[in-house]
Amino acid sequence: MFYIAILLIIVALLVAVLRLYGRKNVAENTGTTGPSCGSCSDTPSKCGCRCMLDAAVKEVEYYDDEELDTFIGRPSDMYDDEEAEQFRYVLYTMRQEEVPGWCRSIALRGINLPDQIKDEVTALLT
Incomplete structure (x- = not known):
């Protein structure tokens, strides 16, 4: 480490x-x-x-999602539906133009997106 x-x-x-x-x-x-x-x-x-x-090289920006830090290092296929719903809630309570920044924030914090919501995130990014 x-x-x-x-x-x-x-x-x-x-x-x-x-x-x-x-x-x-x-x-x-x-x-x-x-x-x-x-x-x-x-x-x-x-x-x-x-x-x-x-x-x-910048500080990590949070999107009122500090509670997601409990998932740091967890593999993307190891989330249950209730945990994936926490990510989904954050995703759908932000503006669409904030989604790329949120994805960078998640990645820089060492959090893997749950497999259950990856398609939804991809749809919002395109």
Whole structure:
């Protein structure tokens, strides 16, 4: 566990350095900073990767779902229907544009979505 924490810190620092270097180059070449996740004009896959990298160096954002932290590390196929309903409740009480951020938050916190709601999350993301 200690080695994983050290590895995550090293990766976060590397991402931060690369991000600062990239912004400096973009500003020098175009006179502006790169697009943010909210106004991405890049290809969708590159934008999603950029947003995930940005999220990795920021603090985890909660969506009034602190109770889901009890599921950290649980495999996605090990939830019963009542536990999956807790995720479903959070999912359907947020605005649709918050769903990608919530998914990043869940992933960064080490929580696997229950298999029972993955199709619903995917439908809301598209």
